[in-house]
Amino acid sequence: MGDDKELAALVEGVRRGDRRAFMAVVGLYQQKVFVLAYSVLRDREDALDIVQETFLRLYRKIDSYRPGNNFQAWLLRIAKNLCIDHYRKNYARRREWEVPGGLDENQVASPADTADSSASDWREILSRGVGALAPQQKMVFIMRHYNELPYKDISAALKISIGTVKSLHFKAVRNLRKKLGPYAGGAP
Amino acid sequence: MNDCRRTRKNLAAYLSGELDGPHAARVAGHLDGCESCRRELAGWKDVFEKADAVRAGIGETMKSVDWEGLSARIAGRAPDQAEKPVRESRPAGILGRLFRPNLGLVYAGIGLGILIGSAATYLVLQKPSLARLEGRSYSASAEYLDRVELAMARRDALDYLDKSRYIILDFIQSSPGEPGSAQAVLNSGMARDLLARKKYLNPQLDKRQMAKAKAICDQIEMLFFELVQISGDLPEAELRRIQRFIEDRQLLLKINLLKEELEQSEV
Secondary structure, X not given: OOOHHHHHHHHHHHHHOOHHHHHHHHHHHHHHHHHHHHHHHOOHHHHHHHHHHHHHHHHHHHHHOOOOOOHHHHHHHHHHHHHHHHHHHHOHHHHHHHOOXXXXXXXXXXXXXXXXXXXXXXXXXXXHHHHOOOHHHHHHHHHHHHOOXXXXXXXXXXXXXXXXXXXXXXXXXXXXXXXXXXXXXXXX | OHHHHHHHHOHHXXXXXXXXXXXXXXXXXXXXHOHHHHHHHHHHHHHHHHHHHHHHHHHHHHHOOOHHHHHHHHHHHHHHHHOXXXXXXXXXXXXXXXXXXXXXXXXXXXXXXXXXXXXXXXXHHOHHHHHHHHHOOOOOOHHHHHHHHHHHHHHHHHHHHHHHHHHHHHHHHOEOOEOHHHHHHHHHOHXXXXXXXXXXXXHHHHHOOOHHHHHHHHHHHHHHHHHHHOOOOOOHHHHHHHHHHHHHOOHHHHHHHHHHHHHOOOO
16 A cells, blocks of 8 residues: 555544445455464464454554554554464464474574474475574564565564664574575575 | 674675665675675575565465455454444544543543542541451461462462573574673673572472472573673683583473463463
């Protein structure tokens, strides 16, 4: 959405309870929310639930949005928080046993660990690697690479400085390189 | 060497196009003359390309979603879920903001608080009442006190584990060449504070027979004891030794598991 005024009008419409304005906002941002949720949860149906809950929460909380602030960042922050809640409730216990090292979000597998992994597909290894990153690193990586947000927007969505985004992005990619091990190109 | 380190720290931002002109030019200039950093860059590019491929996969998954239907469903559910009153306009001005209808409950709460506070003060300050109270002793059932103590022990243990986890993460995430966050932990005296807190925690855990929590907290205490012995700069070998200590004992894993159990009141 390039036109800020148009977006502001839609948001004002949502404030007034205008269903069409709300539907337009949903149409504009639902895919971005889905990408975020799907990247975190890696489950299509769960991600769709998060999309729905994000917009219902947006509708309830629209009065707390300050006009002029980054709307997309505000919306993605809601989605991020819902993803974290959902993950804690439904995933954490299960994944601990499914993914070696999944519990310890900051553990970085050595190349030898990765080589031992039964997963042969680097896509799966990358997804697991992203899932096992520290929470902030994970969110920065997902928002940068899957949502394709610039640092400025990530900074607004996560309420951290651009310098911190840069540092977390660096750490995330460095850890993922180690995680990918033999699947990674270039110097290890 | 410093140039290489600085360049590598900027590679993610460089590849993302997030460096401003002079910084990007400096990185590019260094890459031109440094074979090792060029190899490093190739590795980082590879991660970026793999991430692009994963994003394309997400795009494929998205094709199977009926987006129009979804937005219509969400829009249909919103009014029922939210029970949001339709407002025509926002109240303006200081008085308008001060007396907004949705603040009614807040004002009612404040009023009620003042009333209850006044009544309680009146009762407490009344001498005859005091005399009556002196004759009585407050009592609560042993079972109730037991539960309170257990809850406090759990809360304190969780707090201790949380703070310990941050310190351990700082050590695990530090690399020998850049012990920045680990060094900051050492300088902050956080480990010393947590050692002091552990002394307070010990009798609580013993009394509540939280043996598993006690055992793990003891291991963390051993680590902090090691940390407070280090003064000045953190040598590389020392950092590696501490990282091995953490990994060998799987401290992070144990902390996470214990935290979960404590949160679910299983310990």
